[in-house]
Amino acid sequence: MSDDQETRRRWLTGRHASAAVIGVLTLVLGFAIAVQVHANSSGDSLSALREDDLIGILDDQNARADRLRQQISALQDNLRQLQDSGDRSAAARRQAEEQAQALGVLLGTLPAKGPGVSVAVTDPDGKLGGEDLYDLVQELRGAGAEAIQFGAVRVSTSTWFDGAGGVVEVDGTQLSAPYRITAIGDPKTLDTALNIPGGVAATVRAAGGSLTVTELDVVSIRVTTTLPKPKYARPSR
Amino acid sequence: MIAGFALVAGVVLGLILRPTVPTWLEPYLPIAVVAALDAVFGGLRARLDGIFDAKVFVVSFISNVLVAALIVFLGDKLGVGSQLSTAVVVVLGIRIFGNAAAIRRHLFRA
Numbered sequence: 001m002s003d004d005q006e007t008r009r010r011w012l013t014g015r016h017a018s019a020a021v022i023g024v025l026t027l028v029l030g031f032a033i034a035v036q037v038h039a040n041s042s043g044d045s046l047s048a049l050r051e052d053d054l055i056g057i058l059d060d061q062n063a064r065a066d067r068l069r070q071q072i073s074a075l076q077d078n079l080r081q082l083q084d085s086g087d088r089s090a091a092a093r094r095q096a097e098e099q100a101q102a103l104g105v106l107l108g109t110l111p112a113k114g115p116g117v118s119v120a121v122t123d124p125d126g127k128l129g130g131e132d133l134y135d136l137v138q139e140l141r142g143a144g145a146e147a148i149q150f151g152a153v154r155v156s157t158s159t160w161f162d163g164a165g166g167v168v169e170v171d172g173t174q175l176s177a178p179y180r181i182t183a184i185g186d187p188k189t190l191d192t193a194l195n196i197p198g199g200v201a202a203t204v205r206a207a208g209g210s211l212t213v214t215e216l217d218v219v220s221i222r223v224t225t226t227l228p229k230p231k232y233a234r235p236s237r
Numbered sequence: 238m239i240a241g242f243a244l245v246a247g248v249v250l251g252l253i254l255r256p257t258v259p260t261w262l263e264p265y266l267p268i269a270v271v272a273a274l275d276a277v278f279g280g281l282r283a284r285l286d287g288i289f290d291a292k293v294f295v296v297s298f299i300s301n302v303l304v305a306a307l308i309v310f311l312g313d314k315l316g317v318g319s320q321l322s323t324a325v326v327v328v329l330g331i332r333i334f335g336n337a338a339a340i341r342r343h344l345f346r347a
Contacts, residue, residue: 018291022280023243025298029273030247036266038251039258050264050318 105147108156108225112147116184116219117191120212123177126166127207133168133179134161136200143193145185147221151175154225171225177209187215240277264313265306268325272305273298275329278336285343305329 046054104110121128121136137155140148148155153170162169167176183190191213195201204211258266276298283289305325312321341347 018295019239021295022291023239025243025273025295026240026277027243027247027250029270029277030244030249031251032247032266032270032273034248034251035256035258036270038255039263039266050313052316053319 107227108147108154109227111220111222111224112184113218113220114146114184115187115217116145116147116182117187117194118214118216118219119179119181119183119194120214121177121179121181121204121209123166123179123204123207123209125208126177128166128168128177128204128209129164130161130168130170131164132200132203132207133170135203136181136194137161139193139200140181140183140185140190143185143189145183145190147184149182149221149223151179151181152223154221154223156225156227158228159225182219182221184219184221191215240280244277264318264322265309268305268309268322269302271326271329271333272301275332275336276301278333278340282336282339282343285340 046057049057101110105112119136119140121133133150137148137150137159150159150170151173153159153173153175155170159171163174167174169175193199194211194213201211201213276294279297280289280294283293308325309318309322312318315321
């Protein structure tokens with residue numbers, strides 16, 4: 001150090017020498033200023049920061065990341081809940097559709113097919129009235145027929161029979177013998193129900209006609225009916 | 238005059254070369270620059286006072302830079318680097334203002 005100072009002192013004796021040293025120092029200063037300004041204004045701001053500042057920034061970022069992660073998990077929970085409820089409502093809709101179809105088959109608003117019977121009723125003497133045929137339908141219903149077609153009429157909850165002596169009216173449609181009835185249900189049960197002693201078959205025979213039941217594996221009922229809209233009754237829970 | 242020209246030349250050189258500051262120098266360079274500026278203003282004032290001494294200027298310039306860097310280095314080691322840097326800048330800033338006021342009185346008589 002003392003050696004250094006000695007040399008410096010000797011350097012600084014001459015006027016030109018001191019001017020040169022001052023020039024070099026100020027040159028370095030100007031250079032440093034330009035470099036520092038340039039480094040400060042360009043490049044990323046983080047490289048110029050010191051360690052504890054960087055640690056603070058890192059902590060901030062970590063806290064922010066934690067918050068965002070919590071947000072992500074909350075939103076994922078939300079999403080799951082919404083998907084669950086969506087699945088539930090889809091299942092409910094499927095169930096409702098199935099129910100609507102079953103009801104449509106039972107009420108006669110939808111075509112149906114399945115095992116059943118085909119019944120042919122002849123009435124050569126024209127003695128069978130609407131009441132007798134209504135008995136026949138009721139017998140089929142009682143035996144568990146799920147869908148019934150009478151002639152060209154689909155039998156529903158509000159179907160009515162009228163007329164006597166060979167010409168009957170069903171739901172406003174005129175029908176005459178021979179009558180053809182198709183019903184979907186257990187063929188054996190339906191057959192038995194119609195041919196029960198003292199039942200419908202006996203009535204038909206007593207009137208001079210004949211009743212033939214044919215059990216079929218597949219009966220197709222394509223005729224449908226439309227239901228009137230309820231005018232007074234409202235669904236209640 | 239040489240000092241002024243050299244200062245401008247240094248700025249121009251720095252702008253042309255655009256060197257990147259090495260990482261180990263990054264915390265010290267701004268403080269060193271401020272310390273050197275203090276020495277330059279002190280030198281300018283001394284020159285206007287008519288008591289300028291090249292030796293004093295050179296020594297104060299170098300020692301200012303070294304002491305400022307040392308303080309920052311120590312501060313970094315002690316964990317109060319940013320605070321000490323601020324302290325150094327404040328003190329040097331006050332000195333620069335004082336020198337600038339003296340220079341102003343010389344130049345403008347006010």
